[in-house]
Amino acid sequence: MMYTEKVIEEFTNPENVGELADADAVGEAGSPTCGDIMKIYLKVEDDRITDARFQTFGCAAAIASSSMATRMILGMTVTEAWNLSNVDVVDALGGLPEPKVHCSLLARDAIRAAIDDLRNRQGLEPLERESGGCCCGEGGCCVRPENG
Amino acid sequence: MNDLAERPVYMDHAATTFMKPEVVAAMAPYLSEHFGNPSSLYRFAAGSRSGVETARGQVAAAVGATPAEIFFTAGGTEADNWAIKGAAFANQERGNHIVTSAIEHHAVLHTCEWLERQGFSVTYLPVDEFGRVEPVAVEAAITDATILVSVMTANNEIGTIQPVAEIGRVAHEHGALFHTDAVQAIGAVPIDVERMNIDLLSLSGHKFYGPKGTGALYIRQGTRVETLIHGGGQEQGRRAGTENVPGIVGLGRAIELATADIEGHNRRIAAMRDRLVRGVIGSIPDCRLNGHPTERLANNANFSFRYVEGESILLLLDGRGICASTGSACSSGSSEPSHVLLATGLSHEEAHGSLRLTLGDANTVDDVDYVLDVLPEVIGRLRRISPLTPPCARVPEAE
Numbered sequence: 265m266m267y268t269e270k271v272i273e274e275f276t277n278p279e280n281v282g283e284l285a286d287a288d289a290v291g292e293a294g295s296p297t298c299g300d301i302m303k304i305y306l307k308v309e310d311d312r313i314t315d316a317r318f319q320t321f322g323c324a325a326a327i328a329s330s331s332m333a334t335r336m337i338l339g340m341t342v343t344e345a346w347n348l349s350n351v352d353v354v355d356a357l358g359g360l361p362e363p364k365v366h367c368s369l370l371a372r373d374a375i376r377a378a379i380d381d382l383r384n385r386q387g388l389e390p391l392e393r394e395s396g397g398c399c400c401g402e403g404g405c406c407v408r409p410e411n412g
Numbered sequence: 413m414n415d416l417a418e419r420p421v422y423m424d425h426a427a428t429t430f431m432k433p434e435v436v437a438a439m440a441p442y443l444s445e446h447f448g449n450p451s452s453l454y455r456f457a458a459g460s461r462s463g464v465e466t467a468r469g470q471v472a473a474a475v476g477a478t479p480a481e482i483f484f485t486a487g488g489t490e491a492d493n494w495a496i497k498g499a500a501f502a503n504q505e506r507g508n509h510i511v512t513s514a515i516e517h518h519a520v521l522h523t524c525e526w527l528e529r530q531g532f533s534v535t536y537l538p539v540d541e542f543g544r545v546e547p548v549a550v551e552a553a554i555t556d557a558t559i560l561v562s563v564m565t566a567n568n569e570i571g572t573i574q575p576v577a578e579i580g581r582v583a584h585e586h587g588a589l590f591h592t593d594a595v596q597a598i599g600a601v602p603i604d605v606e607r608m609n610i611d612l613l614s615l616s617g618h619k620f621y622g623p624k625g626t627g628a629l630y631i632r633q634g635t636r637v638e639t640l641i642h643g644g645g646q647e648q649g650r651r652a653g654t655e656n657v658p659g660i661v662g663l664g665r666a667i668e669l670a671t672a673d674i675e676g677h678n679r680r681i682a683a684m685r686d687r688l689v690r691g692v693i694g695s696i697p698d699c700r701l702n703g704h705p706t707e708r709l710a711n712n713a714n715f716s717f718r719y720v721e722g723e724s725i726l727l728l729l730d731g732r733g734i735c736a737s738t739g740s741a742c743s744s745g746s747s748e749p750s751h752v753l754l755a756t757g758l759s760h761e762e763a764h765g766s767l768r769l770t771l772g773d774a775n776t777v778d779d780v781d782y783v784l785d786v787l788p789e790v791i792g793r794l795r796r797i798s799p800l801t802p803p804c805a806r807v808p809e810a811e
Contacts, residue, residue, distance in 0.1 A: 296760055300721065301800065
């Protein structure tokens with residue numbers, strides 16, 4: 265199993281690491297049991313994402329896709345960010361080894377959790393979410409936050 | 413500092429070792445002029461035959477056996493499969509129960525799981541927080557149907573050395589055979605199959621500076637073990653297939669070298685390992701040494717670093733020229749982290765944050781100091797990214 269140079273570069277020098285004290289939305293996905301957790305902080309102005317920061321506990325694929333996903337959603341509308349698929353992130357990374365593709369779901373799930381948090385703060389219903397991209401094949405070890 | 417262009421700092425000797433020049437030299441003639449089939453009758457083949465028999469003697473001497481009790485295999489995994497399946501099927505009229513431990517190598521565990529599907533019953537003994545199997549627990553698990561006890565000599569991940577002599581005695585007192593997977597132990601734990609009550613012992617060449625794809629099974633004289641590989645009459649008719657002559661010759665030379673001065677070797681390696689452990693524990697907060705504080709392989713250091721994941725550690729170390737390994741699931745693409753670390757009671761997070769450094773003959777104190785330079789930086793960097801890191805453990809980036 266080999267990572268592309270792009271993945272290694274993104275993992276070694278990730279962008280947008282950290283917290284946003286005045287975030288408009290915060291989302292989290294994953295669990296320590298799975299071995300990956302991502303927390304994302306968003307600033308949203310006029311329905312556009314103006315700032316995004318993340319913290320990730322996980323493997324190189326999880327960290328690289330966290331960094332790449334936060335870079336990609338900057339400037340997107342909330343709806344566009346919601347629709348960012350993990351395939352887009354994987355493509356932007358120049359591909360991930362097959363057993364690692366699920367790690368890119370972490371970023372998508374965290375972004376969606378944050379958007380639901382935003383909607384919740386705006387008094388809106390959460391959007392329909394697919395079940396997450398937990399690394400655990402069986403046993404359901406991941407307890408995901410219901411509403412971000 | 414390490415010059416990457418020169419060589420990486422290789423600290424993954426539990427995964428595999430380089431071949432010693434003496435081993436390569438011993439093998440060389442068998443890769444060229446001595447190509448004869450050891451089973452052939454003409455005089456030309458005698459060179460190959462005597463190479464194999466010399467190696468058999470070397471292996472026998474290393475474990476306190478007679479040459480006729482040594483059978484060459486294609487590696488440690490085959491030896492484990494043969495020992496366990498062979499003993500199970502050859503003794504099934506006496507019973508169908510096997511006792512093993514929760515921290516065995518997958519070559520043992522998956523073999524036992526397969527035997528369960530064939531109608532055998534297996535007890536997987538738990539271990540204590542240091543990864544030790546209690547002989548009293550073995551005794552308690554043995555029933556009238558127990559035909560085999562299999563407990564490894566030393567663990568590959570955390571290095572814990574098991575009380576095999578006692579476990580073997582317990583097995584024998586109850587009429588069961590005793591198998592031990594000694595793959596990690598050769599060259600680090602002195603082996604005497606008589607004194608240690610061992611009936612079956614697996615070993616693997618590439619773990620002690622020998623060639624890959626070579627191994628051996630010791631079968632005590634008179635022990636009933638079914639044949640696994642059927643075909644020609646090689647290995648006293650018990651393991652078919654033309655011998656891997658150069659590999660066997662290399663394994664023989666390697667085991668001779670590895671067991672010539674175990675005590676001196678351990679002293680030298682353990683001094684470096686202890687320097688490494690002291691340095692890591694002293695410079696990185698929220699980390700622990702996994703495995704036994706004293707009853708462990710001289711070359712093994714296994715740590716858990718909280719708030720970070722092992723594969724990330726590995727890749728950052730790799731970027732700095734250090735080769736190591738982890739029990740985190742994310743390095744293997746499987747869903748569960750190391751069964752060994754979980755069996756010692758570690759949380760998933762701690763198991764995911766594990767790092768194994770295993771030293772070897774080419775390592776120097778400079779290598780250790782280089783790792784001690786790099787590792788705190790690597791852990792600090794990942795902790796700055798992790799949402800699990802409490803503010804007090806968040807080291808600011810060095811200027």
